[in-house]
Amino acid sequence: MRITVVTCVKNEGPFLLEWIAFQRLIGVTDFLFYxxxxxxxxxxxxxxxxxxxxxxxLxxxxxxxxxxxxALNAARRHPLVRKSDWVWVTDVxxxxxxxxxxxxxxxxxxxxQNPKAISITFQYFANGGVETFEDVPVITQFLHSHNPDLWCAETAIEVKSLVRSDFPLQYYRAHRPFHDDxxxxxxxxxxxxxxxxxxxxxxxxxxxxxxxxxKGARQFATLNHYALRSLDSHLVKIDRGDVNRENRAFDETYWRERNDAAYFDDSILRxxxxxxxxxxxxxxxxxxxxLHDKAVALHKARRDALLEQDSYLAMQRQFRETSPYCAAEEAIINEIAGV
Structure with missing residues (x-):
């Protein structure tokens, strides 16, 4: 079975080898990076x-x-995708x-039972108080997440999708394929x-x-999403910006929504x-x-350069001190407490 992963990257150097190695462990045979x-x-x-x-x-x-x-529009025509049995569009x-x-x-x-598409639900893993970037696997550092059935005030949680080659495809997008009903x-x-x-x-x-x-959507698989990683790496991510679209802010709201550490899950350590x-x-x-070591050194150097700027020092303090609850959850807590 040929399984091709398609992904877009910008400044993910320190994390590439872990991610590629992991994908190979779970059966990915081909990688298409943009x-x-x-x-x-x-x-x-x-x-x-x-x-x-x-x-x-490319x-x-x-x-x-x-x-x-x-990139996804171009990927559809790439030889690796055209000869794949399955395509997996995901991020690093x-x-x-x-x-x-x-x-x-x-x-x-x-x-x-071999369907034409499988959409797997996200589970956001919290920063958990990890401040310093370390060159060790991400999946071993962050073991707490939100309640898998509830994210902030939402019972519906985003997915990513595996797509079989004979799916009646109109086009790929980040979270799911689109087709003509x-x-x-x-x-x-x-x-x-x-x-x-x-x-x-x-x-x-x-x-x-x-x-x-x-609710009930993770019996066979979960998509662990490490959107925050360490505080160091999050500051570098803010500096980098979103690889997928312009003008997206990795601000306090983004941090709070993904930093719920109420649920312990170490199943990925298998x-x-x-x-x-x-x-x-x-x-x-x-x-x-x-080159991996060079990427690690450049990641740390960028962190150090950012922390010489007052604005990034202020952001570092803000993330350290911010509420561990998303705005919707904090509002409920305050209502119960009569605040």
Whole structure:
């Protein structure tokens, strides 16, 4: 089975090897990376990995600021995608945690009875008070998240989707494929092997384009989303900006909404030992380890440069001191307390 992952990156250098190694563990066979405006050796590291036959790396084809949309439109015509059995559109801070069989994508597909698409629900993992960036696997550092069935005040949580080659595709987008309802109703499952809700499949309204109720949707798989990582890395992320779209703020609201640490979940650690072995194997490839170390050094250097600016020092203090509750949850707490 050929499974191709498609992703867009900008300044993700320190995190690439972990993510690539993890994807290989769960059954991804091919990688299609699009990068733009990198200053932390991301592009150099991907070029080196391409020389070793690990990934395919291209400059993002965007002619405007719609980086992800234009890249996904181009990806559809790429040979790796055209010869794939399945396509997995995801980001470098997202890890597909599979709970069935041998914990691989083929096992998930089998559990879902081989549909034409599978949409897996996000679970946002909190910063958990980790301030300092360390060059160790992200999945081993952050083990607390929100209640899996409830994010902030929402019972519907965003998804990402695996898409089979014969899905009646109009186009790929970040969270799901789009198709013509008039042609067919493809078999489309959630992370528990249930048919996805009709309002989601039909894009019945804006809220149902990329989300549906999360309760009961994670029996077979969860999509662990490490949107914050360490406080150091979050400050560098703010400086970088969103790789996928312009004018998105990684501000206090973004932080609070993703920093709910009420629920402990270490199930992804089932991959930790094998992940280290695969990361070490990748690092041992000529030139790869050195470029990874360069990316780590540049990430730290950028953090240090940012913390010489009063504005970033103020943001660092703000994130340290901000409420651990999202605005909606804090409003409920205050109402109960009579504040």
């Amino acid at each position: 990068s733009n405006d990198c200053t932390d050796a991301t592009d150099s590291l991907l070029d080196q990995l391409q020389e070793h036959g690990i990934v395919a790396h 400059p993002n084809p965007a002619t405007n600021r719609n980086y992800q949309i234009q 801070d997202e890890f597909l945690n599979i709970h069935v069989g041998d914990h691989t994508i083929p096992a998930l597909i089998d559990a879902c 008039a042609k067919e109703t493809p078999a489309w499952k959630d992370g528990s092997g249930r048919t996805v809700p009709a309002p989601f499949r039909r894009r019945a309204n804006k809220r149902r384009v990329r989300a549906f109720p999360a 991959y930790a030992e094998a992940l280290k072995v695969e990361m070490d194997r990748l690092k041992a490839l000529p030139g790869v380890g050195d």
